[in-house]
Amino acid sequence: MRLSRAFLPTLKETPAEATIASHRLMLRAGLVRQTSAGIYAWLPLGWRVLQKIEQIVREEQDRAGAQEILMPTIQSADLWRQSGRYDAYGPEMLRLRDRHDRECLYGPTNEEMVTDIFRGYAKSYRDLPRNLYHIQWKFRDEVRPRFGVMRGREFLMKDAYSFDVTKEGAQHSYRQMFLAYLRTFARMGLKAVPMRADTGPIGGNLSHEFIVLAETGESQVFVSQDLLDMDALASAPDYGADLAPAVDAWTSHYAATEEMHDPAAWEQVPEGKRVSARGIEVGHIFYFGTKYSASMGLSVQGPDGKTVVPEMGSYGIGVSRLVGATIEANHDEQGIKWPDAVAPFKAVVINLKQGDAACDALSERMYAAIPDSLYDDRSERAGPKFADADLMGHPWQVVVGPRGAAAGVVELKRRATGEKQEVSPEDALAKILG
Ligand code: ATP
Numbered sequence: 001m002r003l004s005r006a007f008l009p010t011l012k013e014t015p016a017e018a019t020i021a022s023h024r025l026m027l028r029a030g031l032v033r034q035t036s037a038g039i040y041a042w043l044p045l046g047w048r049v050l051q052k053i054e055q056i057v058r059e060e061q062d063r064a065g066a067q068e069i070l071m072p073t074i075q076s077a078d079l080w081r082q083s084g085r086y087d088a089y090g091p092e093m094l095r096l097r098d099r100h101d102r103e104c105l106y107g108p109t110n111e112e113m114v115t116d117i118f119r120g121y122a123k124s125y126r127d128l129p130r131n132l133y134h135i136q137w138k139f140r141d142e143v144r145p146r147f148g149v150m151r152g153r154e155f156l157m158k159d160a161y162s163f164d165v166t167k168e169g170a171q172h173s174y175r176q177m178f179l180a181y182l183r184t185f186a187r188m189g190l191k192a193v194p195m196r197a198d199t200g201p202i203g204g205n206l207s208h209e210f211i212v213l214a215e216t217g218e219s220q221v222f223v224s225q226d227l228l229d230m231d232a233l234a235s236a237p238d239y240g241a242d243l244a245p246a247v248d249a250w251t252s253h254y255a256a257t258e259e260m261h262d263p264a265a266w267e268q269v270p271e272g273k274r275v276s277a278r279g280i281e282v283g284h285i286f287y288f289g290t291k292y293s294a295s296m297g298l299s300v301q302g303p304d305g306k307t308v309v310p311e312m313g314s315y316g317i318g319v320s321r322l323v324g325a326t327i328e329a330n331h332d333e334q335g336i337k338w339p340d341a342v343a344p345f346k347a348v349v350i351n352l353k354q355g356d357a358a359c360d361a362l363s364e365r366m367y368a369a370i371p372d373s374l375y376d377d378r379s380e381r382a383g384p385k386f387a388d389a390d391l392m393g394h395p396w397q398v399v400v401g402p403r404g405a406a407a408g409v410v411e412l413k414r415r416a417t418g419e420k421q422e423v424s425p426e427d428a429l430a431k432i433l434g
């Protein structure tokens with residue numbers, strides 16, 4: 001994309017309403033625009049990041065055996081009456097009436113709807129296990145929307161729902177998602193730590209939150225340094241295997257949110273390894289047994305001919321929140337430092353002298369050779385070009401100036417480290433594409 005023609009608006013001033021770095025930078029770098037409280041339009045730069053995050057989530061859900069569907073945003077109140085949650089869910093639920101005066105709602109989550117869909121087809125134990133997920137906008141009328149997309153009212157979530165015949169099967173499904181989450185966040189360049197969590201209004205008895213440590217996080221967490229040192233990608237066995245050892249390797253270390261914190265157990269963690277910090281919840285998984293299947297009449301015929309009520313779990317990832325969380329974990333005073341896997345552009349080619357034949361030719365050549373690159377071809381001074389590149393946070397900057405263009409070299413800057421080097425165009429390409 002050529003910056004001279006792109007819709008990539010950046011702001012010089014810091015917007016007054018933004019109190020944390022990610023919110024500030026998302027507005028300044030032109031990722032999103034607030035349209036009303038807690039509701040955002042995604043501009044090209046933000047939309048590209050959101051789609052990259054979404055795609056990693058999708059690939060890892062698919063790899064773990066979940067199947068993608070798409071459920072609507074508008075749901076019928078009747079469904080929620082069946083589970084008893086229509087009245088239990090508070091003012092966070094956006095309730096609507098259609099022209100026939102039928103009660104509807106904008107979905108804050110989908111346990112009821114997916115149970116209804118599944119009960120329409122599942123007849124026998126052979127139809128299980130299944131795990132269905134979708135990536136869809138949710139609405140929760142949060143009392144205090146804040147921190148930009150981190151706590152919005154409309155937000156994008158991946159939610160998966162598992163159906164199993166037995167408790168053991170449900171536990172296996174839970175572990176599949178547990179490990180899929182570790183892989184998902186690691187691929188995004190994020191360290192998200194699984195912690196014992198309260199099951200809250202979804203109910204049930206087993207739950208973990210995946211938390212990115214950040215000073216601006218809303219949750220207080222307690223975690224052993226040993227867990228922070230673990231490598232998520234190294235620990236994913238084949239999903240068909242016995243997953244208990246891989247999961248236990250993580251859950252055997254102390255990690256808990258404030259609600260689940262156990263001071264006595266905390267004392268057992270060696271003093272030098274006790275990390276008490278703030279964190280951002282980017283994912284949450286639950287095993288809740290037959291809460292929805294029983295209340296909504298989902299049952300199948302078991303192997304012995306008797307009726308079985310399936311065991312269920314649900315598994316959420318805050319896809320839009322992840323954009324903010326990634327920035328919280330990767331930024332400096334100048335701007336964003338995107339991890340490669342989710343960067344909106346792989347590199348920016350900065351032409352320092354637009355109109356100079358040698359600069360133009362070398363810049364065009366670099367731009368054409370790097371897929372997913374941005375070309376700063378504006379007739380701007382060098383200062384603002386560098387400032388925008390740092391603000392938008394592209395992992396690589398390829399700087400083409402008149403002296404270098406004449407000598408056949410470019411300056412290559414790695415945004416994450418600030419490291420700069422003069423290299424031949426070929427070496428620059430090898431590094432970027434390597
Ligand atoms: P929180 O405790 O942050 O309010 P929650 O426990 O209500 O979240 P879940 O129902 O577990 O959220 O939803 C799954 C995921 O969706 C969360 O882990 C979080 O990443 C994301 N999420 C929840 N609420 C919001 C929101 N208001 N804005 C953006 N993302 C959200």
Ligand code: MG
Pocket residue numbers: 209281283284
């Ligand atoms: Mg949660």
